[in-house]
Amino acid sequence: MIKGKNIDIRPIAERGKLVRLHGVECFKVMLFATVVATGVNTVLLKTAPLMDIEVGAGGLFGLLQMYFGGIFHDLGFSAVWSATVLPQPGSLGFYVFFHSLIGLLMAGLYVYSVEKYLAGSGIKKGAVFALLSWLINSILVLPLLGKGFAGSEVLDSVGLIYFFVANGVYGVLLGFLYEKLSDKQLVNDGGE
Template sequence: MKKHPRLFLGLLAGLVAITANTLVLKAAPLLPVNAESGGLLKLALLHTTPLLPAGLLPVVQAAGFKLLFHYLTGLGMVGLYVLVFEPRLPGKGWVKGGLFSLLPWAINGLVVLPLLGQGVAGVHALTAGGIAYFFVANAVFGLVLGGVYAYLRQRQTAGAGA
C-alpha cells in the first residue's frame, strides 16, 4: 500500500467508522427506536430478487451477507471521502467527516427511502425519533471516519519527518 497510503489509512479509519455506525444502528431496538437500516440492500433486492437463482436468495437474505453489504457500501463511501471530499472540505478531520456524513444520509433519505416507498427521510415508515436516530448514526460514521483518518494522516506525516 506504499503507492496509495491515503487509501490504506482510509481503509483503517473506515473499518473503525463503519463498525461504530453498525453498533449504533444495531443498538436502535434497545432504545427502542425504529431507525432505517439496510435500505440500499432492500432496494437492490427489490429489483434483483426475480433474477436471482432460487438457491442464492437465502444467501443474500442472511444476516452475514447484510453485514458484508453494509461494510462494502461503507468502504465505497470511505473511498469517496478520502479521494474526493476530504482534500476539499474545510476544518479539522472530525469536522470534515461530519460534513461528509450528510452525503450518505442525503442519498438514503432523498433517493433510497423514497424509492422504497417510505417517503423522504422515511417519513412514511419511521417516527421522528427514528429519522433523528438514523441521522445520528450517519453522523457517527462521518465524525469517526474524519477524526480517525486525520489522526492516522498526522501520525504518518510525523513518522515521515522523523
C-alpha cells in the first residue's frame, strides 16, 4: 500500500485470493461457455462439407444407436419420440440437439470434475481436455464403429486434422470462457 493512499499496487496474486463461483452462478457461466463453444464447434463441423472436407461427425450417436437402439425401440422410446414434434434422427435439428446435449455433458464433466485437476490457464486446461476427449473418441468410439483410429478408415488426412482442430476449438473456448467468467478477485484481503 502507498502511505496515505488507498491504492494497492501489489501484484494481484498478493492482494487477495482467487475464488470460483459456485452453485447456480457457476452453472450459468458453464452454460454460457457451453453455448459458445458448442455453437462454434457445430458451425465448424457442419460447414466442413461446404469446403469438401469429410469429418464424419455423429460417431457417439452412431455408437449409442448401435448398442442401445434396439433396446430403445423395444421399450417404445422410438415410437414416443416419433410421435412428438421433436426433431427426428437424421435431421439437422436432431444433430444440433444431440450435439448440444453432448456439449453440455462434456462441459459439466470439465467444470465439475476435470478442470480443478489441470494446471495452467483456461486455454491450456481446455486444450488438454479437448485432447483427452479426442483420444477417447479416437481410441474407443470410432474404432467400435469400424471407422478405425480417429476415423482413419473413412476420413482422409484433411478430415482427420479438421476434426481434431474443431474438437480443440471447443475445448479451448470452453476453458478460456469458463476461466474468464468464473473467476472473482478479492481485491482487498485486509493486509499490507
